[in-house]
Amino acid sequence: MANIVDTYYQAKSSVRETIKTLRTNISFSSKEQDLQTLVVASPAARMGKTTIASFLGIAFAETGKKVLLVDTDCRRTMVANYFRQRPQFGLLQVLYNEVSLAEAAEETRQVGLYILDCGGKITNPVEFINSRRFVRFTEMAKKEFDIIIYDTPPLGTFIDAALLAARADGTIIIMQPGKVQVNAAKDALDQLEKANAHVLGIVFNSIVNVKAEGYYYYYGKGGKRKKGGNSRDHAKEDGAAGKGK
Secondary structure, eight states, X not given: OOOHHHHHHHSOHHHHHHHHHXXXXXXXXXXXXXXXXXXXXXXXXXXXXXXXXXXXHHHHHHTTOOEEXXXXXXXXXXXXXXXXXXXXXXXXXXXXXXXXXXXXXXXOSSTTEEEEOOOSOOSOHHHXXXXXXXXXXXXXXXXXXXXXXXXXXXXXXXXXXXXXXXXXXXXXXXXXXXXXXXXXXXXXXXXHHHTTXXXXXXXXXXXXXXXXXXXXXXXXXXXXXXXXXXXXXXXEEEOOOOOOO
C-alpha cells in the first residue's frame, strides 16, 4: 500500500478539489465557534473512513493549520499503516503520562499533519474514552493543535464513535453505496442522535481503489438529522483512495 500522502497528491485534481470543498463545508458548519474537533465515523467497516480522515487531515494541513489525526480504533489500528509509519508511542502512553503528546505525535510527510497511534491494545475502550484522562488529553490536544480528527471504530459494531462524537464539535459519516444496508445506516444516525452528536453531514464514497472511478457526495445538514440538505458537492474522477476501513 502506498503512503496515503502520495495517494492524495497523485489523485486527479478534481478529486483533491472535492476534498477541499468538503474541508470548507466542515470549516463553515458552525457559525458560533470554530470547529476544532472532528469525528469521522461509519456504520460499518471498509467504507473508506480512514482514507477520508487522512485526506481531510492533509487538506486542512495544506491551509497552514497544525493538524492531529488520532487513531481511536484500538482493536484494529490502521492510521499508521496508511502513512507507512511505526510510531514508538501512542495515545495510551500519553494518557498515562509516560510520554508527552509532543513526543508521541509524529509528523507525516505532509507538513503540519501529525498522527497519534493508539499505542497498544485496550481491554475496555468504552471506559478508556469515558475516562478523565481522555478528557484531559482532549483539552491538551486543543491547545497544541488547530484541528483534531478522530478516526473511529464502526458505529454498527462498537459504541466508541458515538461517545467521541458526543464530545466533538462535529461528526461526519462515511458510507459506500451498495455496501451498507439502509437499516444499518439508520441505526448509525440514531445512535449519534441519542448521543446528541453534532452531525455535519454524510459523505458517500464509492471509490474502491486508486485506479477505479468513484464519487464523493457531501450533504451539509446543519446539525441534527433533517430531510434533504443545504449543500451538495460531487466529483467523478479516477484515482482517489485505497480500500480504507
